[in-house]
Amino acid sequence: MKIAYLIAAHNNPIHLKRLIVALSSESVSFFIHIDKKSSIDVFLKLKDDNVHFTNERIPVYWGDFSQVDASLIMLQTALSDKNNFDRYVLLSGVDYPIKSTSYIEKYFREHPDREFITLVSMPSESHKKSISRLTTFVIRPGGNTIVRFTKKVLKKVGFRLPDRDYKTAFANFQPYGGSSWWAFSRDASEYIVGFVAKEQLLVDFFKNTVCPDxxxxxxxxxxxxxxxxxxxxxxxxxxxxxxxxxxxINERHLHTFKEQALNKSNEGILFARKFDEKSSEILIRIDNEIRSEN
Incomplete structure (x- = not known):
């Protein structure tokens, strides 16, 4: 079971190094996109035979299609790699495994055909996935001075564009939503990349939606x-x-992880997020008290 970890990062190179070390084995490689708004210099020291930084870098903004673009850049890069990975796992640079590396690899090996992505048919108010995420036109961040000024004025006066008819772009496709993070098989990954190349109308529609990731x-x-x-x-x-x-992630979460491990209710949970610069002690405890037991 060869695994490609796709890691979107923009800060905290110390934690990113710890994440890489925690997941490293002969069976894995890392494909990392560093936000173009961040200096890559502090990250390059992490480069290794199995640690690759994408040549293409874009500025990434929260809730913007740039998050999707960064994921696609990493996915396409990993798919082109000579190793022909079996599993493609999307993580952020502030994630960390709560299972041992051997457990994670064994888990993916035992479920080769599963596509790990939480799916909710939209609209779903109970999962906070209303159809307004698609009908609301979102003006993308960035742009030149005139564009930024215009967006600022429109926001100040409360201007709102009319709802979009998403059904034209979606045609016969049912909209789905869920968590940003996933772990796909190679077949599904290739299908997604092929879909993106063919369905430009739908792809373009998503560029102006709420949290398209x-x-x-x-x-x-x-x-x-x-x-x-x-x-x-x-x-x-x-x-x-x-x-x-x-x-x-804090002390309370550690207790939850331990309890779930005891009753085996979290076998399908391999990673947790998120951690910050103050998480060093928590990470040590995860290594010593949780990962070592799994």
Whole structure:
């Protein structure tokens, strides 16, 4: 089982190094996209025979299609690699495994045909995936001075564009949403890249939607032959505080991981997010108390 880890990062090279070390084995390689708004110099010291930085780098913005673009850059780079990986796992630079490397590789080896991505048919108010995520036209960040000024003025006066008719772009496709993180088989990964090359109308539509990273890959897979193999994604995050970002992993989460390990209720959870510069002690405890037991 050869695994390609696709890691989107923009800061905290110390944690990124720790993540790479924790997952390293003879069976894995890392394909990393560093946000173009960040200096890559502090990351390049991590480069190794199995650690690759994408040649193409783009500025990445939260909730923007640039997150999808960065994921596609990494996926296409990994698919072109001579190693012909079996599994492609999308992570962020602030993730960390809560299972041992041997456990993770064994888990993927035992489930070669599963597509790990949480899918929810839209609209789904209970999962906070309303259809307004598609009908609302989002003006993308960036652009020249005139564009930025115009966006600022429009926002200040409360100007709102009319709802879009997403059904024209979607045609017979059912929209799906879910978590940003996934782990795909090689076949599904190649299908997605091929779909993106052919369905330009749908791809372009997603460029101006709300948080497209939580709908784009989901809609493609949900309308593919691989839908029948889709199961919940393998990354744990805690949104209980209802903030713009998940909770930082803390002592409370460690207790949860331990309890779930005891009753074997988290066998399909391999990674957790997110961690920050103050997470060193928590990471040590994960290594010593959780990963070592799995």
């Amino acid at each position: 939580e709908q784009f890959f989901h809609t493609i897979l949900g309308n593919s032959p691989y839908m029948k193999n889709a199961v919940k994604n393998v990354t744990y995050d805690d949104w209980s505080a209802s903030g713009a970002s998940p909770e930082i």
